[in-house]
Amino acid sequence: MRSLCVILLFAQFSCSTSSQETIFEGQSALLFVEEQMAFGPRIPGSEESRKTAGWVVEQLESFGWETEVQHFSYLGTPLMNIIAKSEGVSESKPILIGAHYDTRPYADRDPIHPEAPVPGANDGASGVAVLIELAHVLDRDRLRQPVWLVFFDAEDSGNIDGWDWIVGSSFFADNLTQVLEAAVIVDMVGDRDLQLYIEKNSDPNLVQEIWELADQLGYPAFINTPKYSMIDDHSPFLRIGVPAVDIIDFDYLYWHTIDDTVDKVSAYSLEQVGRTLEHWLEN
Numbered sequence: 198m199r200s201l202c203v204i205l206l207f208a209q210f211s212c213s214t215s216s217q218e219t220i221f222e223g224q225s226a227l228l229f230v231e232e233q234m235a236f237g238p239r240i241p242g243s244e245e246s247r248k249t250a251g252w253v254v255e256q257l258e259s260f261g262w263e264t265e266v267q268h269f270s271y272l273g274t275p276l277m278n279i280i281a282k283s284e285g286v287s288e289s290k291p292i293l294i295g296a297h298y299d300t301r302p303y304a305d306r307d308p309i310h311p312e313a314p315v316p317g318a319n320d321g322a323s324g325v326a327v328l329i330e331l332a333h334v335l336d337r338d339r340l341r342q343p344v345w346l347v348f349f350d351a352e353d354s355g356n357i358d359g360w361d362w363i364v365g366s367s368f369f370a371d372n373l374t375q376v377l378e379a380a381v382i383v384d385m386v387g388d389r390d391l392q393l394y395i396e397k398n399s400d401p402n403l404v405q406e407i408w409e410l411a412d413q414l415g416y417p418a419f420i421n422t423p424k425y426s427m428i429d430d431h432s433p434f435l436r437i438g439v440p441a442v443d444i445i446d447f448d449y450l451y452w453h454t455i456d457d458t459v460d461k462v463s464a465y466s467l468e469q470v471g472r473t474l475e476h477w478l479e480n
């Protein structure tokens with residue numbers, strides 16, 4: 198009787214460990230977009246931004262990630278980057294996956310409401326949602342290297358009231374005390390009609406690895422053709438010599454308008470990006 202129990206317990210144990218294997222779900226990521234949208238625009242230094250940052254930390258910790266907040270200020274505005282690090286062997290260099298959580302204070306490409314804030318469903322919330330669903334599903338025992346999930350503040354206030362672009366990621370890169378293996382930025386990755394052309398400043402080897410993997414997985418959003426050159430959160434990493442890539446769809450009709458809303462975002466778009474990164478980090 199006793200040995201039967203042991204066998205049953207063992208069977209149950211093996212069964213429950215294999216069923217814990219989770220994969221990136223686009224629907225789950227879409228919910229994370231909606232939860233961010235409920236806070237309103239995430240303008241740097243605002244109450245909504247602080248609440249969103251608190252929510253990001255809560256999500257990360259609920260998925261078992263050690264989280265820290267990097268406080269700094271820019272032109273008198275208090276700002277925050279949020280950093281979650283996988284545990285494990287720290288001899289190998291970490292891979293950073295980053296996204297900006299702030300939204301642009303003015304929809305200055307909107308023909309009717311240029312003074313209104315950008316809602317930022319795609320430009321802001323989509324990248325954050327991919328990172329949080331990755332925090333949910335990444336199997337930290339299978340990571341090829343330590344992974345840092347980093348949420349940058351103040352990417353998107355450039356040319357407003359004397360602000361520069363990419364303020365949060367610049368502060369982060371300039372204050373790094375550890376050498377990174379690579380930095381992968383996701384920005385505007387939720388568009389229903391997702392077209393991820395190669396960003397021209399991105400590290401060619403990283404691009405090849407990621408676009409090839411997406412092709413093997415059968416994801417049509419990754420298009421193996423260079424198109425735009427961007428200043429984005431990958432730029433400060435390239436500047437300090439870290440190979441970096443910007444995964445971005447810059448053909449977005451609602452960019453910096455008040456119509457950057459959740460109905461423009463699709464679960465399948467988020468899923469193609471999330472699953473590609475999940476495979477890339479775990480294998």
Ligand SMILES: [Zn+2]
Nearest residue numbers: 301320353453
């Ligand atoms: Zn933007």
